[in-house]
Structures are given as structure tokens and as C-alpha cells.
Amino acid sequence: MTQYNGNEGKRNVKKKSNVYLKMFLSYVCIFAIPLIISMGLYSYTLGVIRRQSEKMNQDLLQMVRSELDQELDTTNKTANRMALSSKVQIAASVNGEFRPRDQMNLYNIYDECDRVNLSEEFIEDIFIVFNNSQKIISTRGNVSTSLFYEMYMKSSQFSEKQFMDYMNSYHYKDILPVHKDDGENVFLYTTSVMNSDIHDHTATICLEINYKAIQKRLAGMKWSDQMEVVLLTESGEVISSGTEDSYYKALSYSMLGDGSMEMTDESGETYMVSAIPSQMTNWKYASMMPVRAMEEEAARAQKVMFAGLFLCILTGLAASHYITNRNYNPIRLLLENFKSHEAVEIGEGENEYQWLNNQMDEFFKRHVDAERLLKKNQKTLKNYYLYQLLMNDTDSRPVEQYGLRMNSGFHVVMLLIPGSRSAETENEEHYIEENALQKFAVMNVFEEMCLEYFNVDMVELGERVAAIISVPDTSRENLDTLKGLAEKLQQMADESFGFSCVILCGSICTEREGIHTSYQQAAKLEEYVHLLDANLLFYDEVKDIQPRYDYPIEVEQKIINAIKIGDSRQAGKVMEEVFEKNLQGNVTSNVYRCLIYGMIGTLLEGASQGGYKDVAGEITFPDGNSARQTIGETKALFQQNLNEICEKVSEIQKAVSQDQTLSKKIQEYIQENYRDPDLNISIASQHFGMTPSYLSSIYKKQTGGSLLEYINTVRINHAEEFLNQGYAVVEVAQMAGFRDSGTFIRVFKKKKGITPGQLKKK
Numbered sequence: 019m020t021q022y023n024g025n026e027g028k029r030n031v032k033k034k035s036n037v038y039l040k041m042f043l044s045y046v047c048i049f050a051i052p053l054i055i056s057m058g059l060y061s062y063t064l065g066v067i068r069r070q071s072e073k074m075n076q077d078l079l080q081m082v083r084s085e086l087d088q089e090l091d092t093t094n095k096t097a098n099r100m101a102l103s104s105k106v107q108i109a110a111s112v113n114g115e116f117r118p119r120d121q122m123n124l125y126n127i128y129d130e131c132d133r134v135n136l137s138e139e140f141i142e143d144i145f146i147v148f149n150n151s152q153k154i155i156s157t158r159g160n161v162s163t164s165l166f167y168e169m170y171m172k173s174s175q176f177s178e179k180q181f182m183d184y185m186n187s188y189h190y191k192d193i194l195p196v197h198k199d200d201g202e203n204v205f206l207y208t209t210s211v212m213n214s215d216i217h218d219h220t221a222t223i224c225l226e227i228n229y230k231a232i233q234k235r236l237a238g239m240k241w242s243d244q245m246e247v248v249l250l251t252e253s254g255e256v257i258s259s260g261t262e263d264s265y266y267k268a269l270s271y272s273m274l275g276d277g278s279m280e281m282t283d284e285s286g287e288t289y290m291v292s293a294i295p296s297q298m299t300n301w302k303y304a305s306m307m308p309v310r311a312m313e314e315e316a317a318r319a320q321k322v323m324f325a326g327l328f329l330c331i332l333t334g335l336a337a338s339h340y341i342t343n344r345n346y347n348p349i350r351l352l353l354e355n356f357k358s359h360e361a362v363e364i365g366e367g368e369n370e371y372q373w374l375n376n377q378m379d380e381f382f383k384r385h386v387d388a389e390r391l392l393k394k395n396q397k398t399l400k401n402y403y404l405y406q407l408l409m410n411d412t413d414s415r416p417v418e419q420y421g422l423r424m425n426s427g428f429h430v431v432m433l434l435i436p437g438s439r440s441a442e443t444e445n446e447e448h449y450i451e452e453n454a455l456q457k458f459a460v461m462n463v464f465e466e467m468c469l470e471y472f473n474v475d476m477v478e479l480g481e482r483v484a485a486i487i488s489v490p491d492t493s494r495e496n497l498d499t500l501k502g503l504a505e506k507l508q509q510m511a512d513e514s515f516g517f518s519c520v521i522l523c524g525s526i527c528t529e530r531e532g533i534h535t536s537y538q539q540a541a542k543l544e545e546y547v548h549l550l551d552a553n554l555l556f557y558d559e560v561k562d563i564q565p566r567y568d569y570p571i572e573v574e575q576k577i578i579n580a581i582k583i584g585d586s587r588q589a590g591k592v593m594e595e596v597f598e599k600n601l602q603g604n605v606t607s608n609v610y611r612c613l614i615y616g617m618i619g620t621l622l623e624g625a626s627q628g629g630y631k632d633v634a635g636e637i638t639f640p641d642g643n644s645a646r647q648t649i650g651e652t653k654a655l656f657q658q659n660l661n662e663i664c665e666k667v668s669e670i671q672k673a674v675s676q677d678q679t680l681s682k683k684i685q686e687y688i689q690e691n692y693r694d695p696d697l698n699i700s701i702a703s704q705h706f707g708m709t710p711s712y713l714s715s716i717y718k719k720q721t722g723g724s725l726l727e728y729i730n731t732v733r734i735n736h737a738e739e740f741l742n743q744g745y746a747v748v749e750v751a752q753m754a755g756f757r758d759s760g761t762f763i764r765v766f767k768k769k770k771g772i773t774p775g776q777l778k779k780k
Contacts, residue, residue, distance in 0.1 A: 072278050074241060075292040075305045082239055082247060082303045083294055086232065089140040090207075090298040094191055096134055096141065097209040097223045103130065106146060110211050110221035113150045122707045124155060132157050142204065143170075143226040147185040150220050173198050184208075185222045193299060195255045203229040232257050244311040250274065252300045274302050280309070404477040408484055410534035422475050426488035428526055431536040432500065433544070434483040435520040436460045436511065457483050459515050464507050471499055484540075486533055492526045497556060504554055520544075520553045525561075568599055569613065574620050581624025584668035586661050589624070593617065593656065601649050610649075617656060621663055628667035637662055680706075681720040684713070685728065692732045695757045699725055734769045737762065738777070747774045 100106055105127050112120060131144045145156030147163065154166040161169070163185075167178045175197050176184070184194065189208040197203050205227040210219050236247040236259035249257040250271045269281075274293035281291045293304040400422065408431070436456035461476050461483055468474040473488040489496040504521040511519040522543040524536030539557040546555055573596060580589035600613050625633035637659055687705060691697050702725070703713040717725045737754035745753065751762035766774050 071307055072290060072292065075245070075278070075290070075307060076294070078239055078241060078247070079292055079294040079303050079305055082236065083296060085235060085239075086249070086301075086303070087296055087298040089235075090296075093141060093207050093225055093227065094209075094298075096144070097191075097207060097225055100130070100134070100144070100146065100223045101209050101211045101221075103127070105130070106221060106223075107211055109146075109155075110148055110150070112148070116151055116153065119707055124160060127155050128157075128160060131155065140227060140231055141225050142228040142231065145224050145226075147222045147224065148220065149186050149222070171196065171198065172200075185224075186219055188219055189222060191299075193251075195251065195253060205229075229257055233259055242307065242311065245305055245307040247303070247305050250302045250304060269304060269306070271302060274304055281306075400475075401477045404475055404484070404486060405479070407486070407530060407533045408477070408479070408537045424475065424486070424488050424530070425473055426490060427529055428489045428491055429528075429530070429533050429536065430487050430489060430497075430500070430526045431524045431533060431540050432485045432487060432504070433479075433520075433522040433537075433540045434460050434464060434485060434507075435481070435522070435544075436483070437517040437519075453481055456511075456515070456517055456519075457481075460507070460511065460519060463510060464503070467503050467506060471503070472496075484537065489526060492528075496526065497523070497558065501554070501556065508554065518553065520547055521555075522547075523556045525557045569596055569616050574616070577620050578624040578627060581621065581660070581664060581667065582628035584628065584664045586664035589664065590657055590660055593620075593660065594653070597649075597653050597656075614652065621656075621659060625663045625667065628663075629670040630663060630666045633663055633666070681717050684717055684725070688729055688732055692729065692736060693753065693755045695755050697729065697755060699729075730765055731769065734766055737766060737774070738770070741774055741777055747778070750774065 105123050108123055109116070109120065109127060116124060127146065131146070134141065134144055143157055145154050145158075145166070147154050152163050154161055154163050156166070156170075158166075158170060163182060164178060167181050171181060173196055185208075189210050192208045194206040194208065195203070196206055207225040207227060209223045211221045211223065232249060236249065236257070240247055240259055247259045248269060250269060252271055254271065256269065269291070273281075274291070276293060276295060278290065278292045280288060282288045288309045289306045290309055291304060291306050293302055295302050403422070436459075437453060457478060461478075464483075464485060465474055465476055468485070468487060475486045477484050477486075487500065500523060504523070508519050508521065511517055522540040524539035524543075527533065527536045536557075539561075543555045543557060543560065546560055547553060573592060576592045577589050577596075580586075580592065596613075596617070600609065622633060625631075684702060684706070687702060688697070694701075699710045699714055703710040706713060708716075714725050717723075717728075721728075733754040733756065737750050740750040740753050741747075747763070748759050751759040754762065756762035756765070763773055766777075770777065
């Protein structure tokens with residue numbers, strides 16, 4: 019019998035060894051087959067990635083060419099429009115210095131250049147060189163060619179003489195790269211006026227295209243940080259979307275064709291290079307992508323394949339384990355046990371192991387669900403009870419049934435506000451998850467620290483956490499201990515978790531009824547966080563702050579007087595004194611709001627008296643409804659508003675002053691020429707180089723009266739003087755500029771109420 023059992027045991031061991039040997043061979047096969055397949059897929063993936071990258075680079079260059087060529091086409095149209103302008107051609111025909119009658123035409127050219135420059139983002143500046151007069155009109159002003167070169171075009175690349183020789187030559191859609199001495203690089207897009215003779219160039223239109231504008235377009239089209247997009251000109255200029263040390267410097271204009279190629283630089287790095295020519299100029303656009311980056315993409319795909327291989331291995335091992343253990347006797351015992359307790363029979367043809375697994379899953383699921391539900395209900399009841407205490411619901415039920423630690427008659431509430439929600443938070447779901455993690459960290463860390471000294475119960479309140487702390491008494495020592503714990507928590511949150519935490523603490527109150535009072539005090543402190551620029555506040559430290567508001571009307575009038583004359587320095591000085599007087603030390607939120615509203619009213623009134631009526635709709639003022647800004651930020655924003663208002667008031671007053679000067683000149687001209695019977699609005703407008711309607715509108719806008727009425731008034735006033743000197747009515751009519759005595763008598767009676775003859779009789 020013993021011999022038989024020994025032989026049986028050997029057979030079982032051998033049988034078991036055979037099973038594990040088969041499992042090992044299956045494992046090797048499962049491992050080898052996916053490995054071979056993954057190597058083939060890696061090679062195929064690398065080829066696909068390279069082909070797709072090449073196609074994407076070509077598509078990218080098509081987009082680059084389309085956008086930049088379109089900008090060049092717009093630039094060309096702008097240059098042609100300016101070259102065909104009648105105002106430009108009239109100015110170009112002037113030989114020597116511009117005369118006074120040409121000034122209005124020059125102003126119109128400047129205005130047209132300024133509008134073009136503002137409407138075309140690609141064009142940084144536009145200027146016109148008048149070779150006959152050696153003058154340049156640009157958006158920067160009307161200056162001589164020499165001064166313009168020294169101020170805006172000085173370059174070691176070419177001298178002033180070379181610059182003028184280039185401008186005096188004939189151009190049509192020429193592009194010249196210029197590297198200025200101030201470090202700015204531009205392209206000059208030049209075109210001669212269309213009616214000029216090819217041997218006599220009277221004017222040249224120049225548009226400046228900044229390198230940075232092109233770099234910005236190139237950088238905005240890259241689909242990978244590892245690639246480089248460049249622009250190459252026939253003259254050797256290279257503009258890139260990257261830095262000065264980028265690998266694009268290995269490129270040259272002559273080596274690029276229309277298509278793709280591989281290139282190796284001096285360090286041995288290989289790149290995939292694609293190029294395409296411009297359809298507008300002799301430029302070429304190219305892209306460079308390291309082959310290494312493509313191989314990295316394929317390597318990542320290979321890692322995914324190896325991960326899949328590892329999962330296959332685990333699956334095979336689990337399957338082998340399942341088959342091996344299926345026939346073990348302990349499984350039969352478990353089956354009988356579950357059958358007897360659950361009173362469930364295995365169906366015909368049903369897998370016994372799967373049935374047993376399902377029964378165990380169902381059993382543990384019921385057990386775990388019951389435990390989870392019990393804990394969840396207990397936690398929910400606890401949080402609800404704490405919430406009611408904070409919201410002034412004095413529940414008389416014992417706290418022990420909720421698992422709370424309130425074993426003292428003195429309590430203090432601390433609000434813990436983790437992180438801060440910024441205006442750039444776009445993903446709401448991401449913010450909720452991040453806030454939940456921050457609250458979890460704050461609750462656990464603070465509870466662990468606080469339990470060394472006091473009992474504490476914590477509850478979530480939306481995006482923040484409330485801690486109800488039981489303290490032995492109302493002594494200051496307890497608040498000092500809490501302050502030290504709060505500072506330690508803030509330091510740990512910043513250094514270990516990477517987020518800030520605002521902590522607000524109410525005062526120590528008695529009994530459970532005082533928890534609501536302490537919570538209200540802590541919540542009120544939130545409006546002082548930005549006002550006092552502090553992230554740790556105790557109610558006892560700010561409750562005694564007294565309101566103080568000192569902004570007398572005479573000080574306000576000083577600011578208004580300075581604003582209405584555009585004096586931002588004086589207004590800013592007085593405004594700073596008001597801020598310093600009212601916002602020194604601790605200040606209540608009500609004083610802060612009152613000062614904001616008062617200062618806003620002062621700025622509005624000063625702007626209105628200075629002629630700036632649309633200030634409320636064009637300038638954004640600080641918000642006085644909340645103290646969400648520090649005092650320094652508020653003062654800076656008010657100073658910015660003040661500067662903008664004073665600048666606008668100065669512009670308005672300057673424009674009014676210029677127009678009043680013109681009206682005065684018109685009146686002087688009429689006083690000098692009133693004897694001329696041909697003097698009228700048309701003759702006056704010709705003298706000043708304006709249309710009659712425009713001259714009349716300017717005069718009426720500034721004086722409030724009619725220009726024709728003023729001419730007649732001047733003539734009648736002088737006629738009255740002549741009549742008093744004894745001249746006859748007919749003589750006076752001629753002397754005062756009237757063609758006949760009848761017209762003179764009619765106008766005189768309308769103005770004076772009597773005829774000239776009646777005046778002589780008197």
C-alpha cells in the first residue's frame with residue numbers, strides 16, 4: 019500500500035511538472051509571436067510617420083506661401099494705389115521746395131499714408147521719397163531725406179548716399195533687405211510712381227515689412243516644436259520662426275529645390291527638408307524636421323506595442339493558471355459550501371469555476387456595498403450636522419452619535435481656501451478635480467497637525483473647507499497656537515503640493531451657538547484678503563479697524579482743474595496724496611469702496627470739463643463693489659486711467675486750438691480785403707486751399723456764426739464809419755465793397771435797422 023501511494027505521488031508530481039512545462043512553452047510562444055509582429059509593425063510605422071510628416075510639411079508650406087504671398091500681393095496693391103494717387107503725382111511734379119499752397123496736399127498724402135499703415139498689419143511703415151524736393155513723407159512725419167535716413171534708416175549696410183541712389187533709381191515691386199543700426203531688420207518694398215519717366219524718377223513709394231511680422235506668421239504655422247519654418251531670399255537673407263542658434267542656418271537658397279530632401283549638418287544630425295518657391299517673388303519657403311523626432315514617434319508606438327505584449331503575457335499566465343487550478347479539489351469543497359448556503363444549483367453545461375467566481379463576486383459585492391453605504395451615510399449625516407451648526411441651527415442632539423469631537427464649551431471656526439481660481443481657467447472639469455485634490459490634502463494635513471493640540475471637526479463648503487476647533491478656553495495662547503499651525507499648513511501646501519492656501523479665523527465663542535458667530539466672522543474676513551494683501555487673517559486683528567474718509571471738495575477740485583487742462587502730473591500728485599491719506603495702515607472695505615467711487619466721479623467730471631465726453635464708454639474703471647484688488651493694484655489702475663484721460667483731453671484741446679487759429683486767419687483776411695466787391699466765401703476758400711463748404715463748416719464750428727454774415731458785418735461796420743466821416747451813400751457803398759448802392763442800402767438796413775440816409779441825418 020505504501021509502495022502504491024509513493025508511485026501515485028510520483029505520477030502526480032510528474033503530471034504537475036508536465037502541466038507547468040506546457041504552460042512555460044505556451045508563455046514562450048505568446049511572448050515570441052507578438053515580439054516578432056511588433057518589430058515588423060515598428061518598421062512599418064516609422065515609414066508611415068515619415069511619409070505623413072513629409073506630406074504635412076508640404077501642406078504647411080502651401081499654407082505659408084498662400085498667407086505670405088497674399089500679404090505681399092496686398093502690399094503690392096497698396097504701393098500701386100499710392101503710386102497712382104493724384105495727390106502723390108502732383109507732389110512729385112513739384113521742383114524744389116514745397117510752397118505753402120502744397121501743404122494741404124502734403125497733409126492729405128500723410129493722412130492717406132497713415133490710414134494705409136493702420137489698416138495693413140503686415141506693413142510697419144510707409145513713406146514716399148520726392149526726389150525733386152529731397153523730402154520724405156511718412157507716417158512718422160514730413161522730413162528731409164537726410165534727417166529721415168539718420169532717424170529711421172541708418173545702417174552700416176549702406177550709406178546715406180547709397181540710400182538716396184537706390185531711391186532715385188527706377189523700381190517696380192523691388193524688395194530690399196535692410197539691417198538698421200538699431201537692430202531692427204526690415205524689407206523695403208519699393209515702386210516708382212507710374213507716370214514718371216524711366217530715366218527721370220520723381221518719387222518712390224516704400225513700404226516697410228518688419229522681419230518680426232514674418233517671423234510671427236512662420237511661428238504660428240508650425241505643427242511641432244521640433245520643426246523649423248524659414249524664408250530664404252535670393253540675396254541670402256534667412257528669416258526663421260525659431261532662435262538665432264537654430265539649425266536652419268545650414269540651409270542656403272541655391273541648395274533648395276521644389277520638393278523634399280534629406281540633409282545632414284556638421285554635428286551629424288539628419289533632417290527632412292521640404293521647400294517651395296513663392297509665386298510673388300524670388301523667395302523660397304522651407305521647413306526642417308529632425309528625422310530623430312520621427313523616430314521618437316515610432317519609438318513611442320513601439321512602447322505601446324511592448325505594453326500590449328506585456329498584457330498578452332499576463333493574459334496567457336492567467337489563462338494557464340486558470341486551467342491548472344480548475345481541477346483542484348478545494349474548488350469542489352467551495353462549490354458545495356456555496357450551494358448549501360445560497361441554495362443555488364449550477365445550470366447544465368455551466369462552467370463550475372465561473373459559477374463559483376460569480377457567487378464570490380456577488381457575496382463580496384454585497385458586503386462591500388453595505389460597508390460603503392454605512393460609512394457614506396454616517397459621513398453625510400456628520401457633514402449635514404456641521405453645516406447646520408455653521409448656518410445657525412442649534413441642534414440639541416448629542417454629538418457623539420455623529421462621531422464628532424466637540425468635547426469643549428469653547429469653539430473657533432477657521433476657513434481654509436485652497437488655491438485660487440484664475441481668469442484663465444477654461445476647463446471646468448479640470449478645475450473641479452484639482453480643487454477636490456487640494457481640499458483633500460488640506461483637510462488631512464491640517465486635521466493631523468491640529469489633533470496634537472485641539473479636537474477638530476472638518477466639513478467641505480463648496481470650494482473651501484471649514485474647521486470647527488474645540489479649545490480649552492478663550493486665552494490668546496490658543497489663537498497663537500492656531501496661527502502657528504495655519505502658517506505651517508500654508509508653508510507645506512506651497513512647498514509640498516504647489517498651491518497657495520488662504521486661512522481666515524473667527525474669534526473664540528462659547529457653546530455650540532457661538533459656532534455660527536465665529537463662522538460669520540471668518541467669512542467676513544474674505545473681503546480683506548486682497549485689500550490687506552494677506553492670506554492669513556484673524557478676526558480679532560481687524561475687528562477694531564476704524565473707518566476714516568478724508569476727501570474734501572477743494573482737493574477734488576484741484577484734480578478736476580488739472581485734468582481739464584491735460585496736466586496728468588499735477589493731477590496724479592494730488593490723487594496720490596488722497597490715496598496716501600486714506601489708505602495708510604489698515605482700512606475698512608467700506609472706506610475702500612467710497613474712495614474708489616469718489617475718485618471715479620472726479621475723473622469723469624475732470625474729463626467732461628476738459629471736453630472728453632465719451633470717457634465712460636471708452637475707459638474701464640476699477641470695480642468698487644468688491645475689494646478683490648490690492649491697494650497697489652488699484653492705485654496703478656487709477657494712474658493709468660488718469661494718463662489716458664489727460665492724453666485725450668490734450669488731443670482735444672490741441673485740435674480746438676488749431677482750428678481757432680485758422681478761424682482767426684480767415685477773419686484777418688476778410689478785414690484786409692473787405693473793399694474787394696468780388697470777396698465772397700468761394701474767393702476766401704480758394705485763398706486757403708479748401709472747398710467753400712469745408713471752410714464755412716470750420717468757421718461756424720469755432721465761432722458759432724456764418725462766414726457770409728461776418729463779411730457783411732465787417733463791410734457795414736466800416737460803412738458806418740465812412741458815413742460818420744461825411745462821405746456820400748454812393749461813395750460809401752463802393753468803399754465798403756458793395757457793387758451798387760441798392761444792395762448796400764438793403765444790407766445796411768437789415769443790420770442797423772435804419773437806412774444809410776437816415777443815419778447821415780442823425
